[in-house]
Amino acid sequence: MSRTDTELALLDTKAAAIRETILDMLVAAGSGHTAGPLGMADIFAAFYFDVLVHDPKNPEWEERDRLLLSNGHIVPVQYATMAHSGYFPVEECLTLRKFGSRLQGHPERDRLPGLETTSGPLGSGLSQASGMAYAFRMDGKKNRVYCLMSDGEQQEGNIWEAVMFAGKNRLSNLTAVMDRNNIQIDGMTEDVMPLESLAAKYEAFNWHVLEVNGHNISEFIDAVETAKAVYEKPTLIIAHTIPGKGVPEIEFDYKWHGKPPSKEEAKRFIQQLRSGAGRVPNEYA
């Protein structure tokens, strides 16, 4: 069911707040990744404020959907979104990467209620999500499993072991979302180690594939709803995103993959965020 304009406007507001928190927490941490978290803010807002069946006050609730972040390095966006949705106080975000913090540099399940796994080393989230989806189906449970992955991560062999397993077992309760932002640490994905054609590759392994503009929340939610209606196949949503989205100065720049802004830069970036000056993404959608 499509969302109303009011509902969508609220999600946009949430995404904007999440982006500001990401910049605040990266400045406080003094290290971490900037581009990926900003690029995924719209999708995280859609998940935690719309799509997911979850209860921030009861993170162990058995009936909840499971959302796994496979590319753990973009976890600032997950922490910021969890805080805004009520898992813990937003102020705690400023402890990111600090000694004693529950907000580790890469996510650790046993430290922070609400995280479904521990990740950072790439390529293993989709297998874990597949294991969960398989186990839920064994028990006749209706929980859905979502796995967020990066595009560069598709270079890991473990990913393709999982793609085969989920395709063979027709895990229709599993939806994977790929952050297709075209960058990785050493440059553009197609220069470092070409990935295309990703859709054809997944389809060849018996997956249903949808492609969306990852900054069009309405389109993304529609894709997630479509995936629920696909039987006998897992679904991959390739979400085309802009790394650094919302801050024109750093959009598309792979050099911002793995570094945080300085205090001065963050001040400027937040002004740019608030001006709504981000480039129109449709060229990539």
Added chain:
Amino acid sequence: MIQPTAHLADNLFAKDIEKKPTRDGFGTGTVAAGKKDKNVVVLCADLKESTRAEWFEKEFPDRFVEIGVAEQNLATVGSGMAAVGKVPFVASYAAFSPGRNYEQIRTTIALNQQHVIVCGMHAGVSVGPDGATHQMLEDIGLMRMLPGMTVLVPGDALEAHKAVVAAATHNGPVYIRFGRTASPVFSTEETPFEIGKAVLLWDHAKPRVAIMSTGTLSYQALLAAKALAAEGTEVSVLHVPTVKPLDTEAVLALAKRAGRIITVEEHQTMGGFGSAIAECVSEHYPVPVHRMGVQDLFGQSGDPDELMQHYGLSATHIVEAVRS
């Protein structure tokens, strides 16, 4: 003399003592654990006959998961299933799991604190003709370094069965090591087994040396003890099926009585069981430790017995080590 509390087999030193590979204990143990708990599942990477996973599949076809030749997926699908309440035993050859998927075990099972039981088959040179690629000699070291990982190395098929059943209800990640080749079943139903406890098999009040062994070589240690007793040399044999957490109380008590230790394992001497014993005594009660095992070498093709002789892993070699 034989320690009565160990309740060892009546025909311990007879030629017709029953012989079975410890992997058989994986087959029977998972079936027993599966009957007790419907959440027990077995995952296997295209080796269900030789790992004995098919014994479980036969009993519980819906709870057996074929992963294919994909050991990274084996560990991580197991982690995901454990996260939603299953008790996964993940089985392959030790050379591939934990050999190939060490990082996945480290991050998604150990650090992630999931109760997955990693079962490494065909460990040691006694694999035989397959050669060095398949003869895992580094798994105990790899696994015992992981925080929170329990490491079990059963001595015979019956103890392997008990270890599997115990692992199903143990907390946290567990590694269990199994062998391919049939070896004597020296224990009985009455032989005590508890995770974290060593078992004294042969004892003397004032032993000349303490032999501490893990895995199927404990039987060779018993043969050595018998041969030495016949020539008037008394030793004690401590069988240590839990390499981690180590039964430090039993190890130190025997170290104090014996004053000298020989460790025996079918594994590299570096980083394995002997290292664990040496670390323990050097910290709490330093006594000389001589570590028997594979000395910084890879295995090779051959008959299991031939290979055990070549790498110095037999009763005869233990006797020589005690004498020297």
